[in-house]
Amino acid sequence: MMMLQNLQSNFSFLVLIFCIQLLMVIVFCVDNYSRGDFPPGFVFGAGTSAYQVEGAAFEDGRTPSIWDTFAHAGFSGGANGDIACDVYHKYKDDVQLMVDTGLEAYKFSISWSRLIPGGRGPVNPKGLQFYNNYIDELISHGIQPHVTLLHSDLPQALEDEYGGWLSRKIVKDFTAYAEVCFKEFGDRVMYWTTINEANIYAIGGYDYGFTPPGRFSLPFVVNCSRGNSSTEPYMVVHNTLLAHSSAMELYRRNFKSTQRGFVGFNIYGMWFVPYSNATVDVIAAQRANEFYTGWILNPFVFGDYPSIMKKAAGARIPTFTTYEAKLVKGSVDFIGLNHYITVSVKDRPSSIEKHSRDFGVDMAAEVSLEALAADQYPVMPSGLYELLEYLKEAYGNLPIYIQENGQKTLRNGTLNDTSRIEYLHAYIGSVLDAVRNGSNTRGYFAWSFLDGSELLGGYVPSYGFYYVDLDDNELRRYPKLSAYWYANLLKGKEVQFSKLRTN
Numbered sequence: 130m131m132m133l134q135n136l137q138s139n140f141s142f143l144v145l146i147f148c149i150q151l152l153m154v155i156v157f158c159v160d161n162y163s164r165g166d167f168p169p170g171f172v173f174g175a176g177t178s179a180y181q182v183e184g185a186a187f188e189d190g191r192t193p194s195i196w197d198t199f200a201h202a203g204f205s206g207g208a209n210g211d212i213a214c215d216v217y218h219k220y221k222d223d224v225q226l227m228v229d230t231g232l233e234a235y236k237f238s239i240s241w242s243r244l245i246p247g248g249r250g251p252v253n254p255k256g257l258q259f260y261n262n263y264i265d266e267l268i269s270h271g272i273q274p275h276v277t278l279l280h281s282d283l284p285q286a287l288e289d290e291y292g293g294w295l296s297r298k299i300v301k302d303f304t305a306y307a308e309v310c311f312k313e314f315g316d317r318v319m320y321w322t323t324i325n326e327a328n329i330y331a332i333g334g335y336d337y338g339f340t341p342p343g344r345f346s347l348p349f350v351v352n353c354s355r356g357n358s359s360t361e362p363y364m365v366v367h368n369t370l371l372a373h374s375s376a377m378e379l380y381r382r383n384f385k386s387t388q389r390g391f392v393g394f395n396i397y398g399m400w401f402v403p404y405s406n407a408t409v410d411v412i413a414a415q416r417a418n419e420f421y422t423g424w425i426l427n428p429f430v431f432g433d434y435p436s437i438m439k440k441a442a443g444a445r446i447p448t449f450t451t452y453e454a455k456l457v458k459g460s461v462d463f464i465g466l467n468h469y470i471t472v473s474v475k476d477r478p479s480s481i482e483k484h485s486r487d488f489g490v491d492m493a494a495e496v497s498l499e500a501l502a503a504d505q506y507p508v509m510p511s512g513l514y515e516l517l518e519y520l521k522e523a524y525g526n527l528p529i530y531i532q533e534n535g536q537k538t539l540r541n542g543t544l545n546d547t548s549r550i551e552y553l554h555a556y557i558g559s560v561l562d563a564v565r566n567g568s569n570t571r572g573y574f575a576w577s578f579l580d581g582s583e584l585l586g587g588y589v590p591s592y593g594f595y596y597v598d599l600d601d602n603e604l605r606r607y608p609k610l611s612a613y614w615y616a617n618l619l620k621g622k623e624v625q626f627s628k629l630r631t632n
Contacts, residue, residue: 174234181581185217189255208587231619395465471512
């Protein structure tokens with residue numbers, strides 16, 4: 130606490146130094162832009178998710194999710210969301226911080242197990258009241274709510290009952306949950322995302338086991354106790370697509386004409402580049418993009434999985450029936466895109482010959498993921514630009530909302546996060562470049578608004594505009610320099626940063 134008081138007392142000095150730094154670098158090559166450079170209707174915001182910031186994990190009828198179980202088993206850096214940032218009790222104060230930052234929109238998720246504790250059945254009145262109050266508070270301050278229905282926190286009750294996303298039963302239960310949300314909140318919520326990062330949810334949770342529910346099998350991960358890495362990721366994605374399209378069909382049939390909202394689906398979008406100029410590596414990078422991105426987008430646009438995936442996975446990847454293909458195709462109003470890094474790819478043809486196969490072996494490519502483990506991400510905004518160009522050309526220029534993008538730093542109490550400003554300035558600039566080149570990107574949400582509990586690393590990494598002092602009983606929030614920088618952008622001031630973009 131004393132450290133933060135000292136930081137706060139010296140903060141005006143830090144701001145002064147930062148402003149001087151910005152003035153000094155005008156002599157260098159600087160990319161300048163302002164809020165007014167973006168087209169009418171383009172929205173800027175920031176985001177969080179329920180388990181990462183809400184807290185109150187055992188209050189007012191909420192039951193555990195698979196993320197609770199995963200965290201309490203010692204994963205997520207040994208951290209959990211039992212208290213987190215206590216947004217459940219502090220949401221009004223946080224909305225005022227959003228106003229101070231100039232947010233036009235805010236992306237958050239609903240805790241399914243808070244709203245419907247059994248996963249199905251009765252709605253929890255306390256949970257319903259909380260989300261109604263939260264949404265009303267945002268709207269009363271002119272902030273547009275963007276709501277995600279599932280952000281890695283499936284009710285543990287459904288996981289225990291039938292295996293969660295491994296069973297087709299999830300389609301009915303997810304659709305019923307979505308119906309409750311559309312009915313109760315849809316008069317005020319115009320933008321819905323059904324499922325967050327379905328591709329990484331399947332790979333991380335069912336192939337390598339580093340995200341909830343932590344399933345995997347030999348030989349892909351050692352010390353495994355449950356799961357089938359060869360088949361389960363494909364089954365999970367298939368069921369998420371069916372659940373989403375079922376919810377979308379319900380929305381279009383019962384709610385679209387009166388609520389006039391939009392329903393989308395979120396993917397984690399790394400951009401893959403060849404390790405070398407060798408033709409095999411160039412083809413491997415193209416293949417990786419199809420596996421990670423086409424796995425989700427091909428069914429939405431063309432009604433089936435990429436042929437290269439079907440050939441590699443064979444009978445292990447489920448087949449859409451004629452009815453299912455028709456239901457899935459065209460069932461998105463927009464794509465939510467989470468992007469952080471660009472990675473290099475080498476061809477790995479020998480993996481094709483292996484008897485034991487999973488998603489990674491099927492892809493026949495070696496992906497360099499060192500950037501994910503680094504304390505900070507490399508600043509490579511050209512990757513986001515090229516990814517947006519790829520989506521435009523390959524998938525008919527669907528509407529896109531960038532729902533997560535931000536710089537990771539170590540959570541050490543500093544408010545002087547110039548590396549985050551450098552990252553955000555470069556990547557938002559690349560979005561502007563893509564929009565000017567015809568990309569149908571309609572919004573940008575920085576990750577994240579608060580320093581919360583991250584899925585990978587718990588409270589060790591930091592992404593937020595606001596530092597949350599976990600040692601303070603009041604969990605006080607402190608704005609970082611990046612919060613002031615983002616506020617300047619959203620309030621119409623021209624923004625700049627000293628370092629050149631790294632391509």
